[in-house]
Amino acid sequence: xxxxxxxxxxxxxxxxxxxxxxxxxxxxxxxxxxxxxxxxxxxxxxxxxxxxxxxxxxxxxxxxxxxxxxxxxxxxxxxxxxxxxxxxxxxxxxxxxxxxxxxxxxxxxxxxxxxxxxxxxxxxxxxxxxxxxxxxxxxxxxxxxxxxxxxxxxxxxxxxxxxxxxxxxxxxxxxxxxxxxxxxxxxxxxxxxxxxxxxxxxxxxxxxxxxxxxxxxxxxxxxxxxxxxxxxxxxxxxxxxxxxxxxxxxxxxxxxxxxxxxxxxxxxxxxxxxxxxxxxxxxxxxxxxxxxxxxxxxxxxxxxxxxxxxxxxxxxxxxxxxxxxxxxxxxxxxxxxxxxxxxxxxxxxxxxxxxxxxxxxxxxxxxxxxxxxxxxxxxxxxxxxxxxxxxxxxxxxxxxxxxxxxxxxxxxxxx
Numbered sequence: 001x002x003x004x005x006x007x008x009x010x011x012x013x014x015x016x017x018x019x020x021x022x023x024x025x026x027x028x029x030x031x032x033x034x035x036x037x038x039x040x041x042x043x044x045x046x047x048x049x050x051x052x053x054x055x056x057x058x059x060x061x062x063x064x065x066x067x068x069x070x071x072x073x074x075x076x077x078x079x080x081x082x083x084x085x086x087x088x089x090x091x092x093x094x095x096x097x098x099x100x101x102x103x104x105x106x107x108x109x110x111x112x113x114x115x116x117x118x119x120x121x122x123x124x125x126x127x128x129x130x131x132x133x134x135x136x137x138x139x140x141x142x143x144x145x146x147x148x149x150x151x152x153x154x155x156x157x158x159x160x161x162x163x164x165x166x167x168x169x170x171x172x173x174x175x176x177x178x179x180x181x182x183x184x185x186x187x188x189x190x191x192x193x194x195x196x197x198x199x200x201x202x203x204x205x206x207x208x209x210x211x212x213x214x215x216x217x218x219x220x221x222x223x224x225x226x227x228x229x230x231x232x233x234x235x236x237x238x239x240x241x242x243x244x245x246x247x248x249x250x251x252x253x254x255x256x257x258x259x260x261x262x263x264x265x266x267x268x269x270x271x272x273x274x275x276x277x278x279x280x281x282x283x284x285x286x287x288x289x290x291x292x293x294x295x296x297x298x299x300x301x302x303x304x305x306x307x308x309x310x311x312x313x314x315x316x317x318x319x320x321x322x323x324x325x326x327x328x329x330x331x332x333x334x335x336x337x338x339x340x341x342x343x344x345x346x347x348x349x350x351x352x353x354x355x356x357x358x359x360x361x362x363x364x365x366x367x368x369x370x371x372x373x374x375x376x377x378x379x380x381x382x383x384x385x386x387x388x389x390x391x392x393x394x395x396x397x398x399x400x401x402x403x404x405x406x407x408x409x410x411x412x413x414x415x
Contacts, residue, residue, distance in 0.1 A: 028081075038378070038379050040067075042063065043135065044062050049135075055248050060091060061089075062160070089104075098160075109136075142378055154378070164231075165225050165229055165241055166241055180211060183210055216228065216229040252374055253373070254351070256368050257367065263336075265331060266332070303323065356371060
């Protein structure tokens with residue numbers, strides 16, 4: 001039973017997802033340990049799991065999936081585990097914040113009910129919506145693993161950074177704010193109280209440099225909006241912004257199993273340096289400079305002639321990789337990468353690039369790093385009766401100070 005998403009990406013084996021569901025089902029003796037545990041992750045929308053195309057999205061584009069565990073009594077008075085899942089889209093506020101409110105959830109399902117084809121209501125249909133079941137199982141697995149390993153769970157979730165877009169004429173000017181000082185202190189890895197120890201003149205220069213680095217101009221590689229993007233916490237009470245965006249960069253990066261550990265990758269001698277000497281290019285040509293097309297054709301021809309005795313056929317892309325990386329062995333990536341992808345899950349397949357897989361092959365002892373996948377965050381709710389929004393302006397001191405991470409203004413689903 002296979003299913004494919006509407007964009008024609010990797011096919012989903014729904015039967016395998018259902019088997020994974022039964023393998024992850026919690027026994028009754030672990031229900032109390034999971035009570036109050038909450039996991040969240042984000043998806044960019046558009047039937048995708050990764051943020052490879054854009055890590056900065058308009059507010060309300062991405063969807064937050066939240067899963068938590070409850071133990072309730074059934075109609076017979078016996079305890080029963082419930083695993084509610086809600087999907088929430090952020091709502092931009094006129095004050096320049098983003099609200100994630102459970103009351104406006106777009107989807108409510110329960111993972112404690114067995115998924116089956118044709119399911120309705122709060123039961124997941126693996127045939128109609130396999131990506132939802134895959135996302136729910138990933139969050140559930142992360143929560144079970146965190147509790148089983150007795151990790152100290154984080155107290156608050158990290159949300160995407162809120163950015164306000166301005167035209168050049170309405171761009172806010174530099175302001176010395178507590179948020180700017182906290183950002184400068186995190187970059188220097190010093191307490192905030194020590195910022196002015198070298199004098200007010202150096203402090204003012206540091207804060208202005210921090211402000212300039214925080215503002216993303218239209219020429220920035222990640223800024224596709226053609227406007228200036230300013231973190232909302234650095235310009236409070238600002239008006240005249242064009243639109244509200246969310247930056248997911250600090251939430252991306254997921255380690256997973258490296259399939260190169262289970263496969264033998266043939267490595268061959270790379271004759272690129274010898275060819276450079278023959279063509280008079282030196283030991284390492286500067287490939288950042290423009291190279292004539294006829295010279296590239298000559299290098300490919302020399303590489304092809306010197307690899308004819310090898311037992312594999314190299315594509316032109318394989319040979320070009322060998323030319324641009326003369327220090328590394330020659331590998332038939334056109335044959336290796338498809339085999340590696342066959343050993344990945346659908347989620348890892350969609351979130352990994354060829355560059356990620358090549359790095360995993362060159363370092364098989366390290367995990368495969370999914371750079372554009374959103375992490376699953378696990379927290380523990382002190383109040384196990386409900387999960388409700390909080391207001392950061394009231395609980396701002398609870399937001400953890402971590403490098404490069406800020407919280408979203410407005411209502412946040414946390415506990």
